[in-house]
Structure formats: C-alpha cells, structure tokens
Amino acid sequence: MxxxxxxxxxxxxxxxxxxxxxxxxxxxxxxxxxxxxxxxxxxxELSMPLLDILNSSSNLIDEGGVDVRNYGQLTGITETKRIFADILGISPEMIIVGGSSSLNLMYDAVARAVQFGVYGSEKPWGKCEGAKFLCPVPGYDRHFSITETFGFEMINIPMTPTGPDMDMVEKLVNGDPTVKGIWCVPMYSNPDGYTYSDETVKRFAALKPAAPDFRIFWDNAYCVHHLKDEHESLLNIFDEAKKTGNEDMIFEFASTSKITFAGAGVSVLAASENNVKQIISLLEIQNISYDKMNQLRHARFFGNADGLxxxxxxxxxxxxxxxxxxxxxxxxxxxxxxxxxxxxxxxxxxxxxxxxxxxxxxxxxxxxxxxxxxxxxxxxxxxxxxxxxxxxxxxxxxxxxxxxxxxxxxxxxxxxxxxxxxxxxxxx
Amino acid sequence: MxxxxxxxxxxxxxxxxxxxxxxxxxxxxxxxxxxxxxxxxxxxELSMPLLDILNSSSNLIDEGGVDVRNYGQLTGITETKRIFADILGISPEMIIVGGSSSLNLMYDAVARAVQFGVYGSEKPWGKCEGAKFLCPVPGYDRHFSITETFGFEMINIPMTPTGPDMDMVEKLVNGDPTVKGIWCVPMYSNPDGYTYSDETVKRFAALKPAAPDFRIFWDNAYCVHHLKDEHESLLNIFDEAKKTGNEDMIFEFASTSKITFAGAGVSVLAASENNVKQIISLLEIQNISYDKMNQLRHARFFGNADGLxxxxxxxxxxxxxxxxxxxxxxxxxxxxxxxxxxxxxxxxxxxxxxxxxxxxxxxxxxxxxxxxxxxxxxxxxxxxxxxxxxxxxxxxxxxxxxxxxxxxxxxxxxxxxxxxxxxxxxxx
The missing domain is CATH 3.90.1150.10 (Aspartate Aminotransferase, domain 1)
Structure with a gap:
C-alpha cells in the first residue's frame, strides 16, 4: 500500500x-x-600473483626490444597495447597506455582541450565563451567534477535503459556549437548499470556536431565487468564511426583498476590516428613515459585478452x-x-x-x-x-x-x- | 696554440x-x-632486487593502515613520504608523492597555475598578459619546453659556478609583476653540474617578488647524485625561506628515476602547507591516488634515507x-x-x-x-x-x-x- x-x-x-x-x-x-x-x-587477492610476474631475474625487455626499466616509449609497450586493443576491438596504434588512473587520463584530456584545443579545434575550448558539456544523469560524480572545475556549463541529459536521451543529445550537439563534449559510460553505466543499445551507439556515431571539435568521452570503465553468465554487449563505437567518417569525434578510456589493483593498475586512452598524433605532441612535453614495468607485469599476467x-x-x-x-x-x-x-x-x-x-x-x-x-x-x-x-x-x-x-x-x-x-x- | x-x-x-x-x-x-x-x-641492474620486495605473500598494508592495492591516499603513503622528507630535510606534511615522473609533476604544476592560479594568485597565470619565466642558461630543455608550450615569454639568465646571476634574478623578480616563475636545478645543475652557493640560496629565499604568486621551480633532480666522495652540499631552501616568510614561494621536485628505474620510479612534489592544500584541491579532481604499491616497494627497498x-x-x-x-x-x-x-x-x-x-x-x-x-x-x-x-x-x-x-x-x-x-x- x-x-x-x-x-x-x-x-x-x-x-x-x-x-x-x-x-x-x-x-x-x-x-x-x-x-x-x-x-x-x-x-x-585475486591479483596477488601479479606481484610474482616480475622479479630480480626477469627479462625486462618488451616484445619491441624496449628495456621497460628505462626512459622512453611514451605511448606504452607493444604487448599491453595489444591486449587493450583486443578488448576494445581497435588497432594498437589507436592506444596510449597510461599510468594507474584513467581518471587522470580523462582530466588531462579535458585540460589539454581547454588549454590547447583538440585535433580540429579552431581555438582552445577555454577560449570559447559559454562552452558546454552534456551530462547523462544520473552519472559519475568524478566526471562532473572535472568539467565543473574547468568551468563548463553542464547540461543534464536523462538516462534511459537504452542510453542517454538521444533526441536531446542530437538536438544539442548538432545544433549548438558551444556544446564541446559529452560524458558517457556506455556499458553497465555508472550508476544505473544500463548498456547503450545498438541504436544509441549508431546515433552517437552519426552525430553531426555543430562544433568542429566536439568530443564524446567514452569511458568504457566496465567493458568486461559482467555479473551474469549472459553478457550484455556494446556495439564498437569506432567501427560505427568509421562508417560515418566520425572517428576523430571519440576519446575512449578504460583501465584495469577494477580488474587487478584499484590503486596500481594500468589505464588506457584510445583515439583516432589524428587524435593520437595531436595528443602525443602535448603528452611528450608532459612526460617521457608512464610506468612500463607495470604495463609489462600486466601483459605477462594476463597473457592475452582471453586471459584477462x-x-x-x-x-x-x-x-x-x-x-x-x-x-x-x-x-x-x-x-x-x-x-x-x-x-x-x-x-x-x-x-x-x-x-x-x-x-x-x-x-x-x-x-x-x-x-x-x-x-x-x-x-x-x-x-x-x-x-x-x-x-x-x-x-x-x-x-x-x-x-x-x-x-x-x-x-x-x-x-x-x-x-x-x-x-x-x-x-x- | x-x-x-x-x-x-x-x-x-x-x-x-x-x-x-x-x-x-x-x-x-x-x-x-x-x-x-x-x-x-x-x-x-642495481635496483633489480626492488622487484622482489613485493610478492604474492607480502603484507600490502602501509604504516598508516592503508591497503596500498586499493584506491585512496592521494598524497602518498607514510613511509615513502618520510624517506623523501628526510632526504629533502623537510616535514612529511609538505610532500606529495606522485607517479613515475617528476617531469609530469612539474608540467601539471605549471598547467594548474596557468589554468587556476597558485595559492595567493589574484587570477590564473594564463590570464596575465605577457607572463614571463626566468630560465638560467644553459639549462634543461624539458623545463623550457613546458613553459614554451604554455606560452610564457622566457628570459635567459646566465649561469655561473655559484648559480644563476642573482643580480639579474632579483632585478627581474622584484621589479616585474609579470615574472611568474624561474626554473632551477640547484644541485649539480643540468647541464653544468654547478651547485648553487649558500649565498645564492639565501638570495633566492629573500626575494621580494613583484608578483604575489611568483614561484621558484626548484628541481632538485640530483640531490643525492654525487660523483665524488666529497659531496657538494646545498642549503635547504625551505629553512631559509622560513626565516624570510617566503615558504609559499617554492615548489620543490625530486624523483627516484635516476636512483631506481628511470621509467618506473617514484616522484615527489614538496611545498608549503598553503601550497599543498591548494594543490590537493585540484589534484583530487584529477586523480584518486598515484601508484601506492610502487611507493611501498621503494620504501621497503631503501628502508630509510640512509639506505637510499x-x-x-x-x-x-x-x-x-x-x-x-x-x-x-x-x-x-x-x-x-x-x-x-x-x-x-x-x-x-x-x-x-x-x-x-x-x-x-x-x-x-x-x-x-x-x-x-x-x-x-x-x-x-x-x-x-x-x-x-x-x-x-x-x-x-x-x-x-x-x-x-x-x-x-x-x-x-x-x-x-x-x-x-x-x-x-x-x-x-
């Protein structure tokens, strides 16, 4: 009653x-x-054997011949890229393997866009009056904190069991050049646990943004985090974007934080060739390399995507x-x-x-x-x-x-x- | 001839x-x-035993009771802070332990200052017309790349065997409010190998910057990297700055990149209480924690500052x-x-x-x-x-x-x- x-x-x-x-x-x-x-x-505890993978008698040379102990190899090592590429269904060239935090990669991606712009920007996002970010709600608080900190106006987009309200997304993205980005957790969304439908992913890939430098922040945090034997499945947005010529519109993120160690995993940023090139031009000012030793530890622990x-x-x-x-x-x-x-x-x-x-x-x-x-x-x-x-x-x-x-x-x-x-x- | x-x-x-x-x-x-x-x-090879420190049967709880495998403890773990604090001669509360790259910490410090300002800023550095950075020359190319990327006008300051030309530094810092920072490698400088004299350090600590938010970027990269039995020694700039009330003027950096593994060490940012508080308020938007497992690995490997x-x-x-x-x-x-x-x-x-x-x-x-x-x-x-x-x-x-x-x-x-x-x- x-x-x-x-x-x-x-x-x-x-x-x-x-x-x-x-x-x-x-x-x-x-x-x-x-x-x-x-x-x-x-x-x-499940990942404690990860700590035995590298020891003082290990071979520390990666498949590409790189000594993982030393400086260099900014975008990550071959074998770790391959595993992430397999998991995400993309080519290894699209991958930048980061440190232990994909949140850090996302913050940095926004920070770079605000300060310098992204591939295709006419000017830095920070120079665009009234720049807006679309926020499917309910959503992930740490996403919203980033765009709030950088001064974006955030617009609520209602979530549905098939994903964000795409009529609203299309109207805003295609109609308003101040809309620069959208936060998405496309699989087992935070917090609802919804997986975007095929139609939703296709509609994302078919957006015709009014802003030439609009970006989808595709935080695929839970891409392999199933709770049932029958897995939900998410359409590969890069495959769809290839068909529409929209590959440059997507920044995808993932990490092993909830696969191995929450505080000592490996993160990944995936993007088109144009994006990766533009990102590296700034990333190489910021860093010489992320921790390749932890990347190798992870790669050898899993062996391959099926191992993960x-x-x-x-x-x-x-x-x-x-x-x-x-x-x-x-x-x-x-x-x-x-x-x-x-x-x-x-x-x-x-x-x-x-x-x-x-x-x-x-x-x-x-x-x-x-x-x-x-x-x-x-x-x-x-x-x-x-x-x-x-x-x-x-x-x-x-x-x-x-x-x-x-x-x-x-x-x-x-x-x-x-x-x-x-x-x-x-x-x- | x-x-x-x-x-x-x-x-x-x-x-x-x-x-x-x-x-x-x-x-x-x-x-x-x-x-x-x-x-x-x-x-x-000297640091290969570092890889045996943590294994699948290790205790992964730090001295403060934190499980280093999980999220949290943004500023780093107790025992690693203590070792760096001892090495740098400051209190552990002044320390933020980062990931594998101090370059990354320096880039981020500049990026935050440009976007948001530092403690004491009236406005972000990026909103200050004609902001300048002093660059002792010859110096470290990666320092210069950061300030060039963020659009600072860089002013050459001649290096001498006792440090940068302090007459020129004082004139510019104390006289020009657009001078926001200076890059320093105070010990065994890159590339000359000069260690700043006591007088130079005291004059740095006694600067009276025209800009209320001027910062010395004190990159103490080679603080323990001696080549002779007789060590050169560097005055502790925080001790000197305490006497002049200038503690907020300094960002100090160091790392174990050239102590353990160049690509998989631990980095550190040291600053006053006011600075640390302001930095954390932004850092907590960017990251949940750096790799505490590698911090613990390093702390247990060295045991203490003398071990290092x-x-x-x-x-x-x-x-x-x-x-x-x-x-x-x-x-x-x-x-x-x-x-x-x-x-x-x-x-x-x-x-x-x-x-x-x-x-x-x-x-x-x-x-x-x-x-x-x-x-x-x-x-x-x-x-x-x-x-x-x-x-x-x-x-x-x-x-x-x-x-x-x-x-x-x-x-x-x-x-x-x-x-x-x-x-x-x-x-x-």
Missing amino acids: SLKNMSDSELKSFRDKAASEYEAFKGEGLKLDMSRGKPCPEQL RAHMEKHKAILAPKFDLVNETLKAGMGDTGLLSWNVPNGGYFISVNTPEGCAKETVRLCKEAGVVLTGAGATYPYKKDPKDCNIRLSPSFPSLADLKKATELFCVCVKLAAAEKEIADRK | SLKNMSDSELKSFRDKAASEYEAFKGEGLKLDMSRGKPCPEQL RAHMEKHKAILAPKFDLVNETLKAGMGDTGLLSWNVPNGGYFISVNTPEGCAKETVRLCKEAGVVLTGAGATYPYKKDPKDCNIRLSPSFPSLADLKKATELFCVCVKLAAAEKEIADRK
Missing part, C-alpha cells in the same frame, strides 16, 4: 514502526562504508552474490510500499535507486547517523544537484555479505522513515 | 689533419647515443669512471687548442662544454654524420636558441666505457674540424 493512500493514522503507525526499527539499528553502532566502487579485499576475460570470471564470482543480496534485501525490505525503484544491473559496480521525490538527502543523512556511509545524495548529478532529490548510488562491492545485508536493511528503514516523514509534512 | 694565432697554412694543415681523422672515424660506422641522461643497463644514500654509492661506482674518462679524453683530445671549455662536475648527469662561438651546431652535425648522436645544439637554451651557438651537453651515463672513449674522441675531432672551418671562413 502506498503512503499516499494511507489514512493519517496508518501513515503515523508506518512512520512509528520505521522510526523504532531505525532506533534499533542506531543502537547497533554500525560503521560501514558503501560510498564508493572500491574492490573488496577478496577481489584484490577469464580473470574477470573470478571477480564475478565474488561480486554477483553481493549484488544479488542487495537486490533481494531491497525487495524484502521495501515490500509493496512502492517507495523505491531500481534497475537490477547485469554488470558494473553500482545499484542506482530512486526514492520518492525529496527523500534522497534525508535517507543518506539517516543512514550516516546510524553508521552507514553512502555516496552523497545529489552526487550523481552535475553540481551535486539532483533536481528531484531522489537518486542514490549504492556500491555493493566493498563490504562483506553480512555487512551488506545489515547496511541494506538499514537503508530500507531509512527510505521508509524519510518518505513517511515527508508525507506527514506534506499533509500539514 | 690557438687557431686565431695560426698562419693560414698552419690553419689549413690543422683543418686537414682534423678532416682526415674525421674521415677515419666515419669509416668505422659508429652508432652511439650520448644524447640523454639515461641510466645504463648496469645501473638499472647507500644505494647511490653503487651508482657512483659505475658513473664516476665514465665522467673521468670523458674528462680525460677531452683533455687529451683538445690539448692546448683552447677550443673547448668545460666544468668537471662533482655530481649529476652531464658535462656541459662550450665550443668557440658559432661551432656547436656544426660539431653536433658532424658527430651525427659519423654515427654519434648528441643532445641537439641549442637544446640547453629556451626556444632551442643558443645565442652564441657554443654550448653542447654531453651525457656520459648510458654508453659503455669503450663507446664513450670512442665517441668523445670523435667529438674532439669534430670540434676541431668545425672550429677550423669556421676560422677559415671568417678569414675570407
């Missing part, structure tokens, strides 16, 4: 029950963190039960209240839930007061402003199953309490 | 002898590279004979011609030589034609323009002793040939 349909006394008794359950949780002195998509210790995919099965075995548990606990906890909606994702790192309007902030506050830290409400929107104050991103990866169950049960109680208080206040 | 004092026929016979020696070298089909300060394979210093003795044992050989070969090859001057450095990675005016480019060209690649003439000056065309940077570290002897002998012949041809042309 929905709160709206309850009598005042039914509503009050619903609230009182939630409040008393909440007080009970508070008494337990919980101290749990579900705020970020951090791999759990068991996941990190097999490794992901082990992550799945750890993560899938956690996602299932959260889903089941949400279902049981929310019952037929209709107070919470969410997508059950087939991959990625998050479960994105929607409370009734105006209840997300209060829910997160209540959880925190009872010892469970969630991603801040609003974080999934530019400027941290969720216009309806309803979206919350749950991150099931890090806590243990027991903690996760407890935290999710508390979460359900907090949603109910926040919603009941709001309904009571609304009726006054 | 100097060329100037030779008769035409003496000069011709001097030229002919050099030319015939040069042809003989050309016949040998040399293929050597003395262009960059790359550690040689024997130096890289002891490790440098092994480098000295490999490098000192190379520097001695180049020095001896130059002395023997140039004899009493007076055609070449150079400093015999007590540390660092380079020998900076000066040919007669207008002969450096031709010398480098001749060497290249005979199979020996040197750093391009002019590279040690902003815009690659050596106004006198006389400075050449020799990098003795990478080649073997035998190759080094051969390359240096060829170099001497090329200097003589270039100088003789020039003198002949001048007389016409």
Whole structure:
C-alpha cells in the first residue's frame, strides 16, 4: 500500500514502526562504508600473483626490444597495447597506455582541450565563451567534477535503459556549437548499470556536431565487468564511426583498476590516428613515459585478452552474490510500499535507486547517523544537484555479505522513515 | 696554440689533419647515443632486487593502515613520504608523492597555475598578459619546453659556478609583476653540474617578488647524485625561506628515476602547507591516488634515507669512471687548442662544454654524420636558441666505457674540424 493512500493514522503507525526499527539499528553502532566502487579485499587477492610476474631475474625487455626499466616509449609497450586493443576491438596504434588512473587520463584530456584545443579545434575550448558539456544523469560524480572545475556549463541529459536521451543529445550537439563534449559510460553505466543499445551507439556515431571539435568521452570503465553468465554487449563505437567518417569525434578510456589493483593498475586512452598524433605532441612535453614495468607485469599476467576475460570470471564470482543480496534485501525490505525503484544491473559496480521525490538527502543523512556511509545524495548529478532529490548510488562491492545485508536493511528503514516523514509534512 | 694565432697554412694543415681523422672515424660506422641522461643497463641492474620486495605473500598494508592495492591516499603513503622528507630535510606534511615522473609533476604544476592560479594568485597565470619565466642558461630543455608550450615569454639568465646571476634574478623578480616563475636545478645543475652557493640560496629565499604568486621551480633532480666522495652540499631552501616568510614561494621536485628505474620510479612534489592544500584541491579532481604499491616497494627497498644514500654509492661506482674518462679524453683530445671549455662536475648527469662561438651546431652535425648522436645544439637554451651557438651537453651515463672513449674522441675531432672551418671562413 502506498503512503499516499494511507489514512493519517496508518501513515503515523508506518512512520512509528520505521522510526523504532531505525532506533534499533542506531543502537547497533554500525560503521560501514558503501560510498564508493572500491574492490573488496577478496577481489584484490585475486591479483596477488601479479606481484610474482616480475622479479630480480626477469627479462625486462618488451616484445619491441624496449628495456621497460628505462626512459622512453611514451605511448606504452607493444604487448599491453595489444591486449587493450583486443578488448576494445581497435588497432594498437589507436592506444596510449597510461599510468594507474584513467581518471587522470580523462582530466588531462579535458585540460589539454581547454588549454590547447583538440585535433580540429579552431581555438582552445577555454577560449570559447559559454562552452558546454552534456551530462547523462544520473552519472559519475568524478566526471562532473572535472568539467565543473574547468568551468563548463553542464547540461543534464536523462538516462534511459537504452542510453542517454538521444533526441536531446542530437538536438544539442548538432545544433549548438558551444556544446564541446559529452560524458558517457556506455556499458553497465555508472550508476544505473544500463548498456547503450545498438541504436544509441549508431546515433552517437552519426552525430553531426555543430562544433568542429566536439568530443564524446567514452569511458568504457566496465567493458568486461559482467555479473551474469549472459553478457550484455556494446556495439564498437569506432567501427560505427568509421562508417560515418566520425572517428576523430571519440576519446575512449578504460583501465584495469577494477580488474587487478584499484590503486596500481594500468589505464588506457584510445583515439583516432589524428587524435593520437595531436595528443602525443602535448603528452611528450608532459612526460617521457608512464610506468612500463607495470604495463609489462600486466601483459605477462594476463597473457592475452582471453586471459584477462577469464580473470574477470573470478571477480564475478565474488561480486554477483553481493549484488544479488542487495537486490533481494531491497525487495524484502521495501515490500509493496512502492517507495523505491531500481534497475537490477547485469554488470558494473553500482545499484542506482530512486526514492520518492525529496527523500534522497534525508535517507543518506539517516543512514550516516546510524553508521552507514553512502555516496552523497545529489552526487550523481552535475553540481551535486539532483533536481528531484531522489537518486542514490549504492556500491555493493566493498563490504562483506553480512555487512551488506545489515547496511541494506538499514537503508530500507531509512527510505521508509524519510518518505513517511515527508508525507506527514506534506499533509500539514 | 690557438687557431686565431695560426698562419693560414698552419690553419689549413690543422683543418686537414682534423678532416682526415674525421674521415677515419666515419669509416668505422659508429652508432652511439650520448644524447640523454639515461641510466645504463648496469645501473638499472642495481635496483633489480626492488622487484622482489613485493610478492604474492607480502603484507600490502602501509604504516598508516592503508591497503596500498586499493584506491585512496592521494598524497602518498607514510613511509615513502618520510624517506623523501628526510632526504629533502623537510616535514612529511609538505610532500606529495606522485607517479613515475617528476617531469609530469612539474608540467601539471605549471598547467594548474596557468589554468587556476597558485595559492595567493589574484587570477590564473594564463590570464596575465605577457607572463614571463626566468630560465638560467644553459639549462634543461624539458623545463623550457613546458613553459614554451604554455606560452610564457622566457628570459635567459646566465649561469655561473655559484648559480644563476642573482643580480639579474632579483632585478627581474622584484621589479616585474609579470615574472611568474624561474626554473632551477640547484644541485649539480643540468647541464653544468654547478651547485648553487649558500649565498645564492639565501638570495633566492629573500626575494621580494613583484608578483604575489611568483614561484621558484626548484628541481632538485640530483640531490643525492654525487660523483665524488666529497659531496657538494646545498642549503635547504625551505629553512631559509622560513626565516624570510617566503615558504609559499617554492615548489620543490625530486624523483627516484635516476636512483631506481628511470621509467618506473617514484616522484615527489614538496611545498608549503598553503601550497599543498591548494594543490590537493585540484589534484583530487584529477586523480584518486598515484601508484601506492610502487611507493611501498621503494620504501621497503631503501628502508630509510640512509639506505637510499647507500644505494647511490653503487651508482657512483659505475658513473664516476665514465665522467673521468670523458674528462680525460677531452683533455687529451683538445690539448692546448683552447677550443673547448668545460666544468668537471662533482655530481649529476652531464658535462656541459662550450665550443668557440658559432661551432656547436656544426660539431653536433658532424658527430651525427659519423654515427654519434648528441643532445641537439641549442637544446640547453629556451626556444632551442643558443645565442652564441657554443654550448653542447654531453651525457656520459648510458654508453659503455669503450663507446664513450670512442665517441668523445670523435667529438674532439669534430670540434676541431668545425672550429677550423669556421676560422677559415671568417678569414675570407
């Protein structure tokens, strides 16, 4: 029964029950963190053999004859490029292997564009009055922080189960030359877990941007991060862009942060020949080389793309039960209240839930007061402003199953309490 | 006997002898590279045990309780900070440990200043018309490339054995608010190998910049890179700046690139509390953490600052004979011609030589034609323009002793040939 349909006394008794359950949780002195998509210790253990790959008697010469210990080879080593190229379905020449952080590669890509422009720019983005970035929402807070920091006006684009609202994207990109870019997490999106449909990818590839230097920031962070045996699949945007002559429009990013070690993986930027050439002309001022030793360590650990995919099965075995548990606990906890909606994702790192309007902030506050830290409400929107104050991103990866169950049960109680208080206040 | 004092026929016979020696070298089909300060394979071997420090059964929790495999700890781990703090004589709170490249940290520091300003900026450097950078010359080409790329006007400051011409530095920094920064390699300078005197450091610390956001880029790249048992010593600029209230004026940089692995070391940025706070506010948008696993590997390998210093003795044992050989070969090859001057450095990675005016480019060209690649003439000056065309940077570290002897002998012949041809042309 929905709160709206309850009598005042039914509503009050619903609230009182939630409040008393909440007080009970508070008494337990919980101290749990579900705020970020951090791999759990068991996941990190999966990659410990990576540390034995290189030792003091290893051959440190890569396939191309490069001594990985020394300076040089700015764009990365042959074998690591090949694995990423296979995973992303592109040629190794399109790949620049970076350091341990793809966020860093994305920030740097925006910073270069703002300061110097990208291939095809008439002037640096920073010299374009009122430059805008499109932000599918809910989305990834760290993306939005980058474009906010560099002063872009950010425009919300509603996400759907097939991807961003492409009518809106086409209208804005094709019609407005101040629209310079869009953030996309095309597979198992952060936070919804949606994979862009073939049609969406084709429509992206067929954009006719008003800005000659518009770029799609294709953050393929979860390209191999499946939670089910049946994998979702994402059309290769570079293949589609080749057909439309739009290859220069795409910057693709990925990393092994959620494959090997979150803090010591290998990242990658993939782009067209024109883009790579322009990027290198600036990158070679910034750096002589990224850590090729870690690149070699990764390449030898996986062997090839299939080795990497097999490794992901082990992550799945750890993560899938956690996602299932959260889903089941949400279902049981929310019952037929209709107070919470969410997508059950087939991959990625998050479960994105929607409370009734105006209840997300209060829910997160209540959880925190009872010892469970969630991603801040609003974080999934530019400027941290969720216009309806309803979206919350749950991150099931890090806590243990027991903690996760407890935290999710508390979460359900907090949603109910926040919603009941709001309904009571609304009726006054 | 100097060329100037030779008769035409003496000069011709001097030229002919050099030319015939040069042809003989050309016949040998040399293929050597003395262009960059790359550690040689024997130096890289010194750090191979670093690769055994972390393995699949290692404890990966740092002293602060942080799991180095996971995200977080943006400014670096406790034990690595402590070692760098000890080496640089500052407190660990002043340290941000970066990735494998201090060049990257320097580029990023300039990029942030241009885009956002530094602590104390009234506006971003990029919004200041005619912003200037002081460049002690000869200097490090990659420094100059950064400030050239970001559009600074670069002003040459002559180097002396005690450091940059401080009268000129004081006049420009204290008098001109468009002067935003200066590049310094204060110990075993690149390329001269000079260490700034105590007076020079004190005068730097006592600057009264016209720009409220002026910064000294103190690239202490060779702070422990001694070639002699008697070490030169550099005054701690932060200690001096504390006395003058100028702590915010300094960005210090260092790395282990020439201590462990050139391509897979650990870098560091050191700055005042105010600066670190401002930097973190932007760094946390760019990155979640640098590679803490490599930081831990380095900290455990060295144990402490003394362990690091002891490790440098092994480098000295490999490098000192190379520097001695180049020095001896130059002395023997140039004899009493007076055609070449150079400093015999007590540390660092380079020998900076000066040919007669207008002969450096031709010398480098001749060497290249005979199979020996040197750093391009002019590279040690902003815009690659050596106004006198006389400075050449020799990098003795990478080649073997035998190759080094051969390359240096060829170099001497090329200097003589270039100088003789020039003198002949001048007389016409």
